[in-house]
Amino acid sequence: MNALPADAVPAHEPDPRVDRRRLSHLRALEAESIHVFREVVAELERPVMLYSIGKDSSVLVRLAQKAFAPAPLPFPLLHIDTTWKFRAMIDFRDRFAKDNGLDLRVHTNHAALAEGASPFAWGSNKYTQVMKTHALLDALRAGGYDAAFGGARRDEERSRAKERVLSFRDRHGQGPKNQRPGCGTYSTARSGKGESIRAFPLSNWTELDVWQYIWLEEIPIVPLYFAAPRPVVERDGVLLMVDDERFPLEPGESPRIETVRFRTLGCYPLTGATRSAAATLPEILREMIEATSSERQGRLIDLDEEASMEAKKREGYF
Amino acid sequence: MAARARGGGALGSSADEHAAVVSWLREQEAKDLLRFVAIGSVDDGKSTLIGRLLHDAHGLYQDQLSAVRRASLKGSTRGAGSISEIDFSLFTDGLLAEREQGITIDVAYRYFATDRRKFIIADTPGHVQYTRNMATGASTADVAVILVDARHGVIAQTRRHAHIAALLGIPRVVACVNKMDLVAFDRGRFDEIVDELRSIASRLGVEAIHPVPVSALAGDNVVERSARTPWWTGGTLLDLLESLPVADEDRDGPFRLPMQLVLRPGLGYRGFAGRIARGTIAAGDEVVALPSGKRTRVAGVDVGGREVPSASAPLSVALRLVDEIDVSRGDVLACPSAPPVCAAELEADLVWMSERPLDPGRTYLLKHTTRIVRAAVRVLSGTDPETLAPAPARSLALNDVGRVLVTCRAPLLFDPYRRSRRTGAFILIDSVTNDTVAAGMIAEKTKRDGTADATTRTQVGAAERRERLGQAGVLAAVLAPALEAARELAFAVERELFDRERVATVVEGPAAEAAGAACARAGLIAIVPGVGGGATLVVDGEVASSDPGADVDETARAWAAILASRSGASP
Numbered sequence: 025m026n027a028l029p030a031d032a033v034p035a036h037e038p039d040p041r042v043d044r045r046r047l048s049h050l051r052a053l054e055a056e057s058i059h060v061f062r063e064v065v066a067e068l069e070r071p072v073m074l075y076s077i078g079k080d081s082s083v084l085v086r087l088a089q090k091a092f093a094p095a096p097l098p099f100p101l102l103h104i105d106t107t108w109k110f111r112a113m114i115d116f117r118d119r120f121a122k123d124n125g126l127d128l129r130v131h132t133n134h135a136a137l138a139e140g141a142s143p144f145a146w147g148s149n150k151y152t153q154v155m156k157t158h159a160l161l162d163a164l165r166a167g168g169y170d171a172a173f174g175g176a177r178r179d180e181e182r183s184r185a186k187e188r189v190l191s192f193r194d195r196h197g198q199g200p201k202n203q204r205p206g207c208g209t210y211s212t213a214r215s216g217k218g219e220s221i222r223a224f225p226l227s228n229w230t231e232l233d234v235w236q237y238i239w240l241e242e243i244p245i246v247p248l249y250f251a252a253p254r255p256v257v258e259r260d261g262v263l264l265m266v267d268d269e270r271f272p273l274e275p276g277e278s279p280r281i282e283t284v285r286f287r288t289l290g291c292y293p294l295t296g297a298t299r300s301a302a303a304t305l306p307e308i309l310r311e312m313i314e315a316t317s318s319e320r321q322g323r324l325i326d327l328d329e330e331a332s333m334e335a336k337k338r339e340g341y342f
Numbered sequence: 343m344a345a346r347a348r349g350g351g352a353l354g355s356s357a358d359e360h361a362a363v364v365s366w367l368r369e370q371e372a373k374d375l376l377r378f379v380a381i382g383s384v385d386d387g388k389s390t391l392i393g394r395l396l397h398d399a400h401g402l403y404q405d406q407l408s409a410v411r412r413a414s415l416k417g418s419t420r421g422a423g424s425i426s427e428i429d430f431s432l433f434t435d436g437l438l439a440e441r442e443q444g445i446t447i448d449v450a451y452r453y454f455a456t457d458r459r460k461f462i463i464a465d466t467p468g469h470v471q472y473t474r475n476m477a478t479g480a481s482t483a484d485v486a487v488i489l490v491d492a493r494h495g496v497i498a499q500t501r502r503h504a505h506i507a508a509l510l511g512i513p514r515v516v517a518c519v520n521k522m523d524l525v526a527f528d529r530g531r532f533d534e535i536v537d538e539l540r541s542i543a544s545r546l547g548v549e550a551i552h553p554v555p556v557s558a559l560a561g562d563n564v565v566e567r568s569a570r571t572p573w574w575t576g577g578t579l580l581d582l583l584e585s586l587p588v589a590d591e592d593r594d595g596p597f598r599l600p601m602q603l604v605l606r607p608g609l610g611y612r613g614f615a616g617r618i619a620r621g622t623i624a625a626g627d628e629v630v631a632l633p634s635g636k637r638t639r640v641a642g643v644d645v646g647g648r649e650v651p652s653a654s655a656p657l658s659v660a661l662r663l664v665d666e667i668d669v670s671r672g673d674v675l676a677c678p679s680a681p682p683v684c685a686a687e688l689e690a691d692l693v694w695m696s697e698r699p700l701d702p703g704r705t706y707l708l709k710h711t712t713r714i715v716r717a718a719v720r721v722l723s724g725t726d727p728e729t730l731a732p733a734p735a736r737s738l739a740l741n742d743v744g745r746v747l748v749t750c751r752a753p754l755l756f757d758p759y760r761r762s763r764r765t766g767a768f769i770l771i772d773s774v775t776n777d778t779v780a781a782g783m784i785a786e787k788t789k790r791d792g793t794a795d796a797t798t799r800t801q802v803g804a805a806e807r808r809e810r811l812g813q814a815g816v817l818a819a820v821l822a823p824a825l826e827a828a829r830e831l832a833f834a835v836e837r838e839l840f841d842r843e844r845v846a847t848v849v850e851g852p853a854a855e856a857a858g859a860a861c862a863r864a865g866l867i868a869i870v871p872g873v874g875g876g877a878t879l880v881v882d883g884e885v886a887s888s889d890p891g892a893d894v895d896e897t898a899r900a901w902a903a904i905l906a907s908r909s910g911a912s913p
Contacts, residue, residue: 049375049460051657058646058658059617062602066671066712091615091658093647095607178451228462230453236370306364 057225061091064171064223071171075101077113078289079245080175086243100127106155108291110267116246131163143293171221179230191222239305248286251303255279262296379464381503382489387520391558392465398565458584486512492525496538505730508546509691514586515551523557529573592655596680597621600711601673613660619764624652630678631669632755635853638665672713674755679872686753689785692746694738696779710768716751759783807865813909815862818881821874828871838902
């Protein structure tokens, strides 16, 4: 007896309605990201999106909106606020959340602040660990979240090149040998007790892809990405913006106005500016195309030690 | 290397910057994406090859370069004899643990672009204990780049990797014979290795392999043509990667949408959301919800909250349906005339990925598209790593490959892996540890109506029926671009079969497939008309098209002959 075949449209008789143009890489990446968002939301109880205010976060929010449109995002956004972010970032965050109707939750390690935590007083390593890594783990625990979306990309840094789209973290971080292979099928398969999932819908995006997408989709980003005259001081070859009065100037040091922009955003004392006149998206894109240095160059925390990101990953940082 | 301008195009520094960027963006939009996996043994130099490719294709940023230079000075793992100042493998061997051991232990993904394409590279471990990671890296690849050390030729590990690449159905294979500088760029040695690879490939059912002689360390034939291989007339590795076609066969298959979730923002909108696994869907198309068998039409196709006229695999969509039918996560919306196989028992090839061997006495969680079911797994055969032939086995241990019989608590809706990598693959999960323990590829040979057989309590055997009717049951689909044309053809075929003294019937209406299958089980030739690309007869996975220019009667005669022969000797 013969059964109904699995396949009825033969390869030599292509469906005439199929768009013969090749799917562009950006649409392919978009489809993959949307798939990840939906899969995690379908399989886990309490997801949250880690929102860093940066351009990748803006793209992440847009992709999530596309995944669930016309419904609102089925999860809140969590921002770990060290209180040392650029003021322009906080302004943008609050306006962006309001304009998009986002459920934004902000968490700060107030206990550490009371102990005097600051990137100047504590050094970038200890400060980052306490104000970002610990604060994040505390907030995830307090919220009872079992899944957290992050905007990390594999092209950012060498140890991230091995990050899986879905990555499991136990209470104490993770071991690279224990990651679950996915094989094209995403294995979210309910995390165990004390475990949570980190999901990276932008895994396969490059920095250039992100910029192209921002351009194509007209996604709002923090103005700090665009060149403007800003007060800066130069330390060890890194341009730091004097964003508020907490910046301790060394004897003889005084901020000067330079036309700069930022390729990544974080805590202002730890984020280096780039001398640039690129004040519009096309100019930024043009600069990107001709870029000769990758974006994390401006981040002081990575220069602290070899493979520093990997050490932070073990601690649960993104 | 500077002679060829690669790495994302260049912009003139002329006046209209905005226009230049816009036109550059248009160019980028036209680029497609090629995913390839680099596989080979531990010392074949994969990481070095990828580093070289990235470097020579200008995919590397300057500060990464200088960071690597610093690390190279600190302590290269590759030892003396290096003729290059830079240890290229440090670009991809990221994790500390492996830098200590000098082997790649996890899949590293790398990205670069040329003027023609964007590339995603999966750099996979070659060491034997990490074959599972290799399977992970290879599972979504369009192209497999297999590395062979020219000095050692094909070794057991190469065979194993080639076997897994073939199992994973990677459409194209490039064979890089590396370290040609260490065999004095000897053509005879190259030919010898390529011959052996070709014989393995043909045994594995891989149609074609594309060989290229390279030295990753020195850069010969990676991006730049080598002056040291004047006998080589083929292109470089990058030439191949830029020109091999990207497979998109899934876009032409019959429609399948595994349901991820239902979007219900409020009254009036119900969006059935998922990623199209195969085929194309447009407003007005008829779909069948499986396993319920309920049919309806598509009212609208939304991508990212915007309505589009149609969408194809692999886009993520939300479908609005005309009727309020119940579809939930794990169900499949499919083309009614060519639905997926529905079965609870199936044969599959399995790559075992867990330290704990397969235990036939327990059950595992099986995740297939968006459906998770409990399943028991029995080993039918293992694989001899030398000959790649099936070998007796009772269990599978870490990195073993074998053919298994999977029995699920609830049926799966699938296509054989050879037809669709998306709807033919699954993973097994240990329900206690939640670890992924195996990757599975569903075989063609599958008990297709397993669930039907399980529920039927017939006391009449197929042989008895054949004896009585003088024919065996056959289920066939007759497809045409319009349903009316398909019906006309189906009834013409029925008439022809009747005139040949066969017992045939056209089956229509809701759940026509199920009804047709029942008729076929009862010994009839059941013909189900449906909408498909061109005028086509589909029987048991095989396809016959009508001759161009043939009228309905001629086509019906030809197809009736096929069906008559399928149903056995004349009575």
